[in-house]
Amino acid sequence: MKSVVIAKPGELVIEERALPEPAAGEVRIKIAYASICGSDVHIWHGHNPFARYPRVIGHEFFGVIEAAGPGVEASRVGERVAVDPVVSCGHCYPCSVGRPNVCSELQVIGVHRDGGFSDYAVVPARNAYVVPPSIPDKLASLIEPFTIAANICAFLKPVPDDVALIFGAGPMGLTAIQALKGVFNVRNVIVADRLPERLTMAQENGADTVLDNSEIPLAAQLEGVKPTLIIDAACHPAILAEAVALASPAARIGLLGFSGEPCTVTQQSLTSKELSLFTSRLNSHRFPQVIEWMEKRLIQPEKLVTHYLPLSEVEAAMTLFEKDPRSCCKVVLKVS
Structure with a gap:
């Protein structure tokens, strides 16, 4: 072989x-x-x-x-x-x-x-x-990437009234968009990325608002909107501090990255807002859940x-x- x-x-x-x-x-x-x-x-x-x-x-x-x-x-x-x-x-x-x-x-x-x-x-x-017959062969390998979104969402527990902010419109970010919109019915999903083509992909995958953060800081573009749920799918060490600064009090922040570089976050910035910080690696028995999502067409892996x-x-x-x-x-x- x-x-x-x-x-x-x-x-x-x-x-x-x-x-x-x-x-x-x-x-x-x-x-x-x-x-x-x-x-x-x-x-x-x-x-x-x-x-x-x-x-x-x-x-x-x-x-x-x-x-x-x-x-x-x-x-x-x-x-x-x-x-x-x-x-x-x-x-x-x-x-x-x-x-x-x-x-x-x-x-x-x-x-x-x-x-x-x-x-x-x-x-x-x-x-x-x-894999049930309703999921075609050519899409079945994409079950695994969606389990990454399923795993972080299990920690963050999205609800429809959340204002969600996703850093990064790569594959991880796009699976998170689809999960938030198609499974958890979050009405306001904002996505930030530095590439316009990626932002177009984010829109095609269900994002309500896309923001190019290559030059203008997100704080200026959000115009006072305070996300209640944030997912770092771009995985740059500088993002955590920015997410903490942008987050609403009582917000939940989910990290998917593996950078070995240090980042600086003060205890005060976290505890003053009583923020919840979650990390997620791989998936914890999420395959049946994602297979069900695909069967019900709650997500569209072909996108x-x-x-x-x-x-x-x-x-x-x-x-x-x-x-x-x-x-x-x-x-x-x-x-x-």
């Missing part, structure tokens, strides 16, 4: 590898589609502190179960499935309180163990979620996809995703 391997930082190759055999509790999936995430690019360039090399990348993927390991019902063979990349131990403190995404022994498929940019992948059977390319053109696809944010949003790789 062919697999996309980051042999070491900066070195992407397509290798011929032996077909993997599923161990106890695992299934082997014939991959049909996989989509590119920024973290895949970060692993390629050596900027992901969690990655181990060499690594088959890809944590957003969909396919059909082709083989079942010992302890897995043989009837699962033939199921169309999307894969949750979060592999947890099930017995540590985070797992015991329903937070497997920060498991003490966390492994992420495509980061710590081999992922889905491959003809076949072996994963724990419990991580393979059945995120700008390009379909074959797996053989993965390096060009990754470069496009990284270098052309004006015209490129989600790139989906056709594997088989």
Whole structure:
């Protein structure tokens, strides 16, 4: 089988590898589609502190179960499935309180163990979620990115009367827009970005107001409007302090970023408004929730996809995703 391997930082190759055999509790999936995430690019360039090399990348993927390991019902063979990349131990403190995404022994498929940019992948059977017929093959790999929005929304608990502000109209920001509008019926969603093309995408995905913050500060453009819910989907360390300054008293702020750079926020700026600050990593068993959203057409994943390319053109696809944010949003790789 062919697999996309980051042999070491900066070195992407397509290798011929032996077909993997599923161990106890695992299934082997014939991959049909996989989509590119920024973290895949970060692993390629050596900027992901969690990655181990060499690594088959890809944590957003969909396919059909082709083989079942010992302890897995043989009837699962033939199921169309999307894969949750979060592999947890099930017995540590985070797992015991329903937070497997920060498991003490966390492994992420495509980061710590081999992922889905491959003809076949072996994963724990419990991580393979059945995809109903109403969700087409070519969109099923997008279940995973929407679980990121589902996870932060579980903390923020949006309500229709919220005034929501989203920093960043990249893929994470767009999934958050769709969740706030389509699932939680938030009536006022404001999106800030520095690229006009991204702001157009934000409007197409449901944003009520878009603001270009490349030159004019958001405080001047908001004209006294105080957001009650803020999501940082741009992940720059300067954003937290700005979000705190802009937020309404009693607002909730959600962070999705992984920057290692420090940011400065005073205790006074937080406690004077009694702000709630939430962080979110990956997802905590959100696949069934997002599958239901897609089934009910509460979200439209097709609005995120700008390009379909074959797996053989993965390096060009990754470069496009990284270098052309004006015209490129989600790139989906056709594997088989």
